[in-house]
Amino acid sequence: MAVISYIDAVTMALREEMKRDERVFVLGEDVGVRGGVFRATNGLIEDFGEDRVLDTPLAESAIVGVGIGAAAYGMRPVAEIQFADFIMPAVNQIISEAAKFRYRSNNDWHCPLVVRAPYGGGVHGALYHSQSVEAIFANVPGLKIVAPSTPYDVKGLLKAAIRDEDPVLFFEHKRCYRLIKGEVPEDDYTLPIGKADVKREGTDITVISYGLTLHFALQAAEELEKEGISAHVLDLRTLYPLDKEAIVEAASKTGKVLIIHEDNKEGGIGGEVSAIIAEECLFELDAPIKRLCGPDIPAMPYSPTLEKFYMLNPEKVKEAMRDLAEF
Amino acid sequence: MAVISYIDAVTMALREEMKRDERVFVLGEDVGVRGGVFRATNGLIEDFGEDRVLDTPLAESAIVGVGIGAAAYGMRPVAEIQFADFIMPAVNQIISEAAKFRYRSNNDWHCPLVVRAPYGGGVHGALYHSQSVEAIFANVPGLKIVAPSTPYDVKGLLKAAIRDEDPVLFFEHKRCYRLIKGEVPEDDYTLPIGKADVKREGTDITVISYGLTLHFALQAAEELEKEGISAHVLDLRTLYPLDKEAIVEAASKTGKVLIIHEDNKEGGIGGEVSAIIAEECLFELDAPIKRLCGPDIPAMPYSPTLEKFYMLNPEKVKEAMRDLAEF
Amino acid sequence: MLAAENRHIELGLSDEQVMDMYYYMVLARKLDERMWLLNRAGKIPFVISCQGQEAAQIGAAFALEKGKDYTCPYYRDMGVVLVMGMTAKDMMLSAFAKAEDPNSGGRQMPGHFGSKKHRILTGSSPVTTQVPHAVGIGLAAKMRGEDVVAYTSFGEGSSNQGDFHEGANFAGVHDLPVIFFCENNKYAISVPLKKQLACESVADRAVGYGFPGVKVDGNDPLEVYKVMKEAVERARKGDGPTLIEAHTYRLVPHSSDDDDSSYRAREEVEEARKNDPILRFRHYLMDTGLLTDEKDEDLQNRIQKEVDEATDYAENAPFPEPETALRYVYGSGEVK
């Protein structure tokens, strides 16, 4: 099996799906000749032509809204939002429209649209090229939010998203794009949306995370192993609706839970994860449910000193994990 | 002290603030001669003229965006979004702009803008005139979200919001508008944004809520009193940033917590409230942290059977409170 | 309107077709009027009207091909959806929010149209979101090489939303078969034209998107049909979109929740009533000899009966079962 990068897994999934199903097409800013500002759509215009790899005008509400119309017609649009921070102008189309198409028409219409967007920081992206925006959408029934952490999951989940009959927001951590590599089968496979994944088995503490910070947790877990601390690590993968069963199972396993994400703490995904545990398996717990998250400031600043202050890293994660283990 | 309705408290606060400070002005759709579709701005155009009570074009992003510019210039705009459901086109201006003005300019600029919006259901408003949208914004540092439940709080908090140096989203439950009445002083007073309020003292269970459901809880508490169940009821009032101290104190008081809101359960404000408790005072708890919320469906349907199914009511609330007390 | 005889023949419309047009106009009006009565009697919670805009809507819809073209209408477009295939019964089922309502199973307010069968895209309340949808349909049809025109309509107030601009521009760039149909009824709820937009005409905006903009008397279904027909032909030929602005007047309050006396003079409304499109079209049909007082009475009676039956049926139809509220959040293979 080839070892490829996280972003190459994106491109691979797109290319395979476009080959498999001619209703699949890509639209967004600079996705064509430029191959995307991150190169996620690199080579697609050469293979599929400009009719299926559309450089759109600079207008996110139209990118999503036109995608919705095309999806309703029977196509499988994959819209790219250049940076997750720029999804805001499209919020009305996503929340009021895509998410409610099926429900409001009593199952007559539906909207199989994928919206891909790179999110997250650690790339000198400053306040507006670093944000985690998932929490905005994680209260919207009708939507699914996927945020994979490994190339293998990227491929399987992006393919699943494209084949899904409902709108899926697909958030790709931009720091993972070239940093994270992994084995990815050449064959066709999908992974189930809505299912979390145990990325490491352990017995002392449970860490629940997703995206870049999941890797920090895995790295920290490996180091803590040497100190005799065994961490169980759950990758949420789908952020909405959450995989409650897997969360309860993982929490119950060790009775000590640390939830980690890069997004701000208050109102982040971690709150809901914690609430599920506190509601479903409180008496399995041996420690308060801890959260290690980005500070509650508007976003990640540009200056390296400030960006570093914002970002989690394996050290900060290890410390929090050790503290919990020792609780 | 006069007993007035919730909506009259809105009008009263607006009128008093416009008299007090000539920088205060109102803008929105139909706020002028029509006095607002709910009549919240009734009479203001007669008193202050059309320069300070602006009927805007039908364009929410401009209503908020223009408000931001005016606020930065030194005015105190109070923008009305006709229904909270229609705040979506303005999300970019609210989240990317208003919320980040101070932070991104390193405290050079700031944005004292109030955005008022009626939210919530139970008024045959169907999918798009009933939504609770607070969760979308409850992860955005730089914003404050206020959602009062009584006329007294409405007046004091709306005045505080208008005088606040930062952007405040002010959500008014539209079912409360004419249903909820209460004593409101004629004098000038403000209430602190960021502070929850104990609306009822009790010893057996703690209920945490806001808006319309807060009244259901109070009503149920009164009835349960007769059954010998004493409920402590905390009104969050500010939904972001949450009043952590008050939440921890209220939870610790009884050790049994029920969080209630009309918004969908998953990803609602209740998740964060629960997570704060589970992180800060887990060992004070005698029962799982329960949440009673709207079902996870896109919004409240139109048909009376379906609307009723969605809505909480004093009966449903009482049952959940009794269950928890009996735990 | 010049009372030139048989203008419709010149436009390629048969006598039967214009009589059908008239039928739909009267049907839409009578359904709408009935809904107000039902509302005032406390039987239905809400009405939003097409009254005054029937000529624009029905003139436009007649230029489309049923079962082939797509419509993304707005909440006033009862005239459009009736022509595209919905029935009086469908309208009343929606007004009463009954389970059988084909638009939404009683989930949405009346005026929120949708029917896959009739190629009417499901609509919502936030105005103008349907505009990019129509563009997406036009794009998809063009990609698939299918002969489809996408029609979308909206009020003049809604033409100030960002989605109008973004959608129109996208369609212009890609030369898509989309018709943007603005029903300019002079008000956005209480806000009069001059506080909504400063341009002479909404149609002027088309130049900013590189396609034609046309102004038309929306009280004349034949004039509307004519400009729509031309727009449809342009679209079918691959010549791209058209923006049409039909001048109309809303004869009743914005909705059953509105009181329009606070923002417009009764005289203004009375004046507009003299120009009621149904009256005008009746005159035209009488002038051309297609309609007589007797025939008209017959038609009115037939329609009255249709409305009565639809009302009875809908009133007696069952509401959706409460628990069905949980259905159709996601498709099968749901994650929940």
Next chain:
Amino acid sequence: MLAAENRHIELGLSDEQVMDMYYYMVLARKLDERMWLLNRAGKIPFVISCQGQEAAQIGAAFALEKGKDYTCPYYRDMGVVLVMGMTAKDMMLSAFAKAEDPNSGGRQMPGHFGSKKHRILTGSSPVTTQVPHAVGIGLAAKMRGEDVVAYTSFGEGSSNQGDFHEGANFAGVHDLPVIFFCENNKYAISVPLKKQLACESVADRAVGYGFPGVKVDGNDPLEVYKVMKEAVERARKGDGPTLIEAHTYRLVPHSSDDDDSSYRAREEVEEARKNDPILRFRHYLMDTGLLTDEKDEDLQNRIQKEVDEATDYAENAPFPEPETALRYVYGSGEVK
């Protein structure tokens, strides 16, 4: 550009003023070039350029009154903010993301201007959000009866955002003293004009908002100054907004992260370089006798020194302290 002598005198610009214009154009260019060098040397993470657009920016800014008018510029507008009062040092402090950066204290990328002192509104990355802000400033100034013009600029790609439409329409309805200045440099990153918009000219869009739209050669600072001056006068007189479209060309890649060779031919860029606004203006100044080779060399040296000093200062200035990241989420009397 016709080499008519002393065009600037006709426009009411003194010799000193046009020499100042030239100074700012060269300063902006040299700062920009230096930033690329610093970026390629790994010293600063990011550059976004004004190269090719200096004439448009500086011509426009000269028509505004410093300390009185407000600007809501976009990320390329180094030329504008220098004229409005920012310094080379300010630019470099921002490029190096240092604590002293007056725009944001190192919190934002370079090109995200802001200074209350200079009445430059704080800017962000999502394009076109500044347009409604400028309208709000115009509205507030009008309400307060203050003689203020609000200037906002944006790329032609950004004129396709909903916020452009909504902001322009609002300003048109209220006749506000706002100038919408579009710097049409033919590309939105890699997307060429014809895939961005189908209209002949962005200026055509003004008719849809009921105010004048003007196209101008953005490579000629005097032409730009002229139309801006007229727009400023209209605004001050209470005659409302103007949309100006300045035709320019972006001479370098979109940003330091971009590689423009994938989407435009080198020949095209070379061709555009022949029309470099700085070269053209230099010729004009030489033709009018204001500039000589010697004077030019002096000026270039002086600017070079200014850039060197600014670079040195900024490079050696301290970064913000890490914990300061927590500051200024809210004002004092914070809830947290």
